[in-house]
Amino acid sequence: VDNIFVFLLIFSRFGVSAELQKHALMIGILGAIVLRAILIFVGAALIQRYHWILYFFGAFLIYTGIQMVRAPNDEGDFESNPLMRWMRGHLRLSKEYSGAKLSVVKDGVRWYTPMFMVIVLLAVTDVIFAVDSIPAIFAITEDPFVVLTSNVFAVLGLRALFFLIAGMADRFHLLNYGLAGVLVFIGLKMLIADVWKVPIGLSLGMVALLIGASLVASRFLPRTD
Structure with a gap:
């Protein structure tokens, strides 16, 4: 759920239209699955060799x-993001969209569209902001297959x-506190x-209580600056 707020921030920052958001999500999530799979197998290998890593x-x-809890709404600054700085320093980035295309060729030179940047950020930030989910699942099982498949289904x-919760993001402003409690x-x-x-x-009862309490509190406690 927390990742959805990050996706909203990326789409807002790059002005992605509703029509292109579905396409960006599909490709970005596939990239996130690959990156998560790598982290999961590395984590499983470390646990088998060093149990104390749990x-x-x-x-x-x-x-x-x-x-x-200290910074519940801190999504980071994309302009200072190391990945964004690397792309700006090593790739020719266009400021204009060309439909769902990731790159275009102008005068014999290849330019990467904002859609390319959005998809890369979706995949990478998913792993960065969800790096806690992999250790959390290892708390339930150390079977790499279960850890991988549960992550795949969660990301899918x-x-x-996304489109269900995107419209309700502002209503549950205390949700991050509930997620923090779960972690x-x-x-x-x-x-x-x-x-x-x-x-x-x-x-399961504690998780339901923490998430449920944050949702209920969001409805009764006003948002503050």
């Missing part, structure tokens, strides 16, 4: 959750959810896994 993952989730679900809870769960395995029912 504690590192747990601590990382807690840190991420705390950062989200993003495309379907901290899962991180703590990973850190105490060798001492006490939290029952599945309790885990």
Whole structure:
């Protein structure tokens, strides 16, 4: 859900029309799946060799959750993004769209359209902003197949959810606090896994409570600057 707000920011920043958003999401999400698959197999290999890395993952989730509470709406500045700076320094970037084309040739020179930048940012920022989701799933299972397929279905679900949630993004301004709480809870769960395995029912109940509370609070508490 948090990724959807990032996608909205990218589309707004680059002025992507509603017609082109579907095309950009499809290609960008396919790229995100490839990048996630690489991270998952690397993570699985590390866990098999160094079991203690699960504690590192747990601590990382807690840190991420705390950062989200401190800056719940910090999506970053795309102009200072290292990837954007690299593209601007190494590629010829056009300021005009050419339909869904990623590049065009003008006077024998290839130029990359804003659609190319949007798709690259969708794929890369999905992994950056969702780097917490992979350790979180390893808290449930260490089977690489389950971790990979759950990530694939989650990312594919993003495309379907995007157009549903995009219209409600402003209504649930406290959702990031609920997501932060979930990350901290899962991180703590990973850190105490060798001492006490939290029952599945309790885990699901806590996640539902944290997300549900943030949604309800968003309806009753006014947004502040």
